[in-house]
Amino acid sequence: MAGGVSNPLGLVVLAFLQERPMHPYELGRLLKARNKQESIKYRHASLYMVVKQLLRDGYIEPQETSRAGQLPERTVYALTPSGQEELTRQMRELVAVPAKEYPRFEAALALIVVLPPDDVAVLLGDRLEALERRIAELRERVRPSPDVEWVHKIEYEYELALAEAEQRYVARLRAQVASGDVGTLWSGLHPR
Amino acid sequence: MAGGVSNPLGLVVLAFLQERPMHPYELGRLLKARNKQESIKYRHASLYMVVKQLLRDGYIEPQETSRAGQLPERTVYALTPSGQEELTRQMRELVAVPAKEYPRFEAALALIVVLPPDDVAVLLGDRLEALERRIAELRERVRPSPDVEWVHKIEYEYELALAEAEQRYVARLRAQVASGDVGTLWSGLHPR
DNA sequence: TCTATCATGTAACCAGTTACATGATTTT
DNA sequence: AAAATCATGTAACTGGTTACATGATAGA
Known part of the structure; x- marks a missing residue:
């Protein structure tokens, strides 16, 4: 009862168990099959850890332990009512209230004056190329396709919207820096 | 020599020490004074930890220990050549190559089908309001002002560009979901 | 039969956070 | 003189990662 999942991987577990009870390995397989590791960091050891935590906190419970062939025994977990409640509580909050995030690029911009403006213009050009590849x-x-429903690509739509915005911003910034219009403070730190 | 800073707070330390040698507390004060904690997560205990790590890895070194009045002694650290090199190496990489990030909202979207579409429409409305406040x-x-140089607000410009893009995307998504156009899969999971 | 990969974890390590501690200075 | 807060850390906890381990099955 440490108060909430707070870990995206834990949320996946709860979400998948809402469909049906599963054992950890199946959770991992499904996560990869549905390409969720693009949006949620996944390490298989972390999965076993969050399962243990969710168990400790009473959000899931072992349902049965089965054995297929000579493979090791595995424990099938099911969502508890408390886990169901926590799942929707947490999901609703994630959707309704923007979380404070710390993107690496934002940190870099905050410290950008340590690099000479001329270098930065070049580096931003490199970033632009990478962004264009990612956007493509x-x-x-x-792209709409008959075999994957729209809702299963919604997270890519969002990432795309952000990537395009970043592209526009970086392009503008690069132009400005390349033109030398960077203010006296920054250019003063890097005399020619 | 664990190979690289990898921690934004460590980067701040290196960046600030490039200006001049300082003791940990001063680093923290400066970080807050320059509002960098908006872009880089800062806990004062974490600062002491990364200083210890940077010291261990040879990126910084104690320069002198001074005492002002009856206050406790403090150690002033300076950047080593290796630290200087690591600083620019890491900064260049952060600027040039987009890092894979895992925004919470993206994770939520990836699991959105666990919530009923009608609820989601409302929640997205709440998010929109919060985004608008943040954008304002x-x-x-x-806004340009005479006493703060442009380059010191560059990270907010970036955050603003992203926030505006998210706002547009969320507005569009909310309209679509509210109109009921969500596909058979999602609506099928939540019968009326 | 050897190799790869699937399947299932455990253990040790490490980084970052929370909470605790302590004396100095300033405000009321 | 008491309370608040500034200044400077240390210690314990915890969560996540890397690395290790081990047997089963499938492909070459």
């Missing part, structure tokens, strides 16, 4: 990939992925 | 605040903050 995402556009491909969100 | 950021617009205020990036």
Whole structure:
């Protein structure tokens, strides 16, 4: 009862168990099959850990332990009522209230004055290229297709929207920095 | 020599020490004074930890220990050549290559089918309101002013660009979900 | 039969957070 | 003189990661 999942991987477990009871390995397989590891960091050892935590906190419970062939025994877990409640509580909050995040690029921008403006212009060019490749990939992925429902690509739509915004911003910034319009403070730190 | 800073707070330390040698507490004060804790997560105990790590890895070294009045002694650290090199190496990489991030909202979208579409429409409305407040605040903050140089607000410009993109996306998504156009899969999971 | 990969975990390590501690200075 | 808060850390906890371990099955 440490108060809430707070870990996206724990949320996946609760969400998948809402469909049906499963054993940890199946959770991992499903996560990869549905490509959720693009949006939620997944390490298989972390999965066993969060399962243990969810168990400790009473959000899930062992339902049966089965054995297929000579493979090791495995424990099938099911969602408890408390876990069901926590799942919707947490999901509703994640959707309704924007969380404070700390993107690496934002941190880099906050410290950008340590690099000479001329270098930064070049580096931003590199970033632009990478962004364009990523955007092309995402556009491909969100293209409507008959065999994948729209709702299963919704997270890529979102990532695409953000990537495009970043692209526009970086392009503008690069132009400005390349033109030398960076203010006296920054240029003063890097005399020619 | 664990190979690289990898921690944004460590990067701040290196960046600030490039200006001049300082003791840990001063680093923290400066970080807050320059509002970097908006872009880089800061806990004062974490600061002491990363200082210890940077010391261990040879990126910084104690320069002198001074005492002011009856206050406890404090150690002033300076950047080593290796630290200088690591700073620019890491900064260049952060600027040039987009890092894979895992925003909470993206995770929530990836699992959105666990919530009923009607609820989601409402929750997205709440999010929109919060986003608008945040955007207003950021617009205020990036407004040109005589006493703060542009380059010191660059990270807010970036955050603003992303927030505006998210706002547009969420508005569109909310309209679509509210209109009931969510596909058979999602609506099938939540019968009326 | 050897190799790869599937399936299922455990253990040790490490980084970051929370909570605790303590004396100095300033405010009321 | 008491309370607040500034200044400077240390210690314990906890969560997540890396690395290790081990048997089963499938492919070459």
